[in-house]
Amino acid sequence: MALNARRNRQLHEAVAPLLLRGEQVELTSLAGVGSVSVRRQALTAAVVGVVTAGTVVATVRPRPLYMVLTDQRILFFDGNRGGKPGPLVLNLPRPYVTAGNSKKAFLGLQYVTHLTVAGQEKGLKVTFPVQHRGDGPRLAEALPVTR
Secondary structure, three states, X not given: OXXXXXXXXXXXXXXXXXXXXXXXXXXXXXXXXOOOOHHHHXXXXXXXXHHOOOOOOOOOOOEEEEEEEEOOEEEEEEOOXXXXXXXXXXXXXXXXXXXXXXXXEOOOOEEEEEEEEOOOOOOEEEEEOHHHOOHHHHHXXXXXXXX
């Protein structure tokens, strides 16, 4: 399921001033970017459990970002602004990005793609939640495969 019409319009408004001459938007979506270690998840749950005497359960998840794939770049905007796209946080030139290790995850409810950026040691894990999981394969197919 794509972004709803209002969010899609807001995202197009946010990206419009940043587009280069002739640059075209190919895909918009919302995804969790980054990864959270098992150790950090356990530590957060333990601290919150102790502080609240077990009455609250806390989870840690990757940072939600709006993604705009153009014919030239992949742009990520802050997704923690009450739903409305926030400022640009990451701008990746598309010719330097490859996708690999793409697959369904968490009982098939999510789709995970690992992006590799030329010249960078560490890749970027992009997790599409259930409502946007169809966008994961579209992103992976639009980029060259990581070798």
